[in-house]
Amino acid sequence: MTATSNDRPIRPLVHTLIKALTLDVWPSHATLMDFGIQTPAHYAAIQKAVLATPDLDALRRELNEILGSGPKITAWVRQRVPDAPVFVTAWDDLPLGDEEPADGGAE
Known part of the structure; x- marks a missing residue:
């Protein structure tokens, strides 16, 4: 694993995404889920954004920071592709840290 400037390791799915988009092939299912790629429009938008980022180290760091959100x-894709669709990941509805579940924890 490559490390970022703040010593946070670059996660394997970041490398998987960059490689797949560069080769113009669909990434693994896990990569699709964690980056919110649900349709060909999502794929095209994130591919265009990735290919428009010339600094590979910066690209890896940025993708590592946004993975799962x-x-x-x-926001990251729309900086490069303003008409990009909204991305939603499987992680978006999970509570973080001390947050209480939306249903108050009732079973």
């Missing part, structure tokens, strides 16, 4: 992915 639909709102962050959407």
